[in-house]
Amino acid sequence: MARHVSGVFPLCDLRGGEEAEIVRIGTSCEGLSRMRLLELGVTPGTRVRRELSNLFGDPAAYRIRSTLIALRREQTSDIWVQIPTS
């Protein structure tokens, strides 16, 4: 549970069924793909829940603003989240 203590961790480490709040999108994700994520509603403060993982554990599907969206590990490893305290 080390990641929970340190507070902020990458979205790909979120476990199935867990919910977290987006803190920021890292700097490695830029340009068009960054815009894409933002336009999908991956903005700071948004609640995200991991719902599905496939055979290989990648991609995983997250519930973001009521829609189920599959993201690859390349992206989710640089989306930083924290478990909300409340």
Place this chain on the structure above:
Amino acid sequence: MALAGNPNTGKSTLFNALTGFRQHTGNWPGKTVSKREGRVVLGSTVCRLVDLPGTYSLHGTSPEEEIAQTYLRTSEPSCTVVVVDATALERNLYLVLQILQITRRVVVCVNLIDEAKRRGVAIDAGELSRELGVPVVLTAARRRKGLADLLYAVAGVLDLDCDDWEKCTVPTNALGHTEEAGICDTYEAAAALASRTQHRLAKPRLPDSWVDRVLTSPCFGFPLMILLLGMIFWITIVGANYPSQLLSDFFFKVEQHLELLFVHAGAPWWLVGFCLKGVLRGVGWVVSVMLPPMAIFFPLFTFLEDLGYLPRVAFNLDWLFKKSGAHGKQALTMAMGFGCNAAGVVAARVIDSPRERLIAILTNTFVPCNGRFPTLFLITTLFVGPLVASPFFSLASAAAVTALVLIGILVTLGLSWLLSRTLLRGKPSAFALELPPYRRPDLWQIVITSMRDRTMFVLGRAASIAAPAGGLIWIIANVSWDGEAFARIVSGWLDPLGHILGLDGVILLAYLIAFPANEIVVPAMLMLYTGGQAMESLPPLGNLRAILVQDHGWTFLTGLNIMLFSLLHNPCGTTLVTVWKETRQWQWTLLSGLLPLGFAFLFLLATTYVARLF
């Protein structure tokens, strides 16, 4: 009048409900990237309705968004209906706020209100309308609820002057455009607006999560996918057999009667031959071999598509595509290829990265299209089915077709891997795939779209090519040179190559003739074998095997290689033209033809070599 909205909000259902199927939709609905048009009757006037592609935003980072944005900005529709998914209000309001920055002549249509109710969400249309300053209508398009209200609101907007629209309380003009902060602010505004206007009636219940957990689960995801595919093939094979025979009998009867008529009228033998044994027989074969399997396969496939299963397939397979250096949405373009490879090539537009898009285009031919499925069905019924006891006959055939499709997918992955390490080097780009909730498909709509827009379209194309091809075959089978039919001379030239590949010259010649459309491979083959001569009757499918094996020396290897060749060889002429249109570069077009052909040759050389060792 325009129709805009997020993907999967029931926009197409609404479009069909409003236009009442009066218009011809795209041939391959689903992931269309262009806009389509229809007509709506509004009181005494008829209004042109343009269905824009589904988008999440208007910032123009993808082709769909660009189309939608350009249309709203340049064509200035007199009314834009923004379709909003009631179950994901905040996400959808983001697009509404963006559109309101461009135009104020908007009606917000909150659709899927029945689904929202089931999930315990109620939406206050009056409050939302007050805040946005535009009319808001609640609808359930599939049950045709609220459509009259919608048309009434649209008529109201059409009657008003632009200047009346200054009542919106959400400060949309202050919101940034493409800046990161702007996006965040707009989303925050949308979220706040959503929470003010929707009320939770009950504890929110998330939809179909257990179904998805099974269908995409690590243990069951793959087997279920293959099983489902196999089941579709099995139903098609079992169901198509009998009608195929009926149709072929019917065409033979027609041919006999017409022949009597022709002879009675004193028509010369070559006219009878060309028209009846050439053109008519070519069309007859194509219709009887293709119509029944397509009429069964297409609706089944459309059902899965409308249900929302295809994105799950892409989700299951994505890791494999990523490892091959390809885009995750290539699985979707592949699925389109099952219908028609040309459509699959066009569908590759949904992939932004030019590199990954080319990979998707170059490998699309490895999924057998509908023109080739009948060939696979027929050959498996002739050569794989008889290997097992009769109760399992059709099951074995279905399993064989499934296995072939899996081989095609493996080849797709392998070649994508090879391409992304040689000609098209690069890293897989980021992607996001929406997994829409499962929706019970509208059966009536499935029947209409799959029959009219798919079956009849493909069949029409096949028949229009089969007619001249049938005539051509009759001519080359009957015009002789030094006492030998022209067809025999050409197939004689091709025989050595055919032999190396485990086929024969006639089969290769049939593939050459069928270049414009793969649908006519089997009919061309049979007509070349029978030389356009009179037959007592068209052989029933059971006897077909006897004819091919006894008279023309076919073996199991021949059957296997025909299927492999059909699966792997070059795309048909239509697809190649489409590749050229999409890439505008002759070298990619050439490669998209030669690469599969070379690959097919290699594969066949290998199977033939191995088979002849024993």
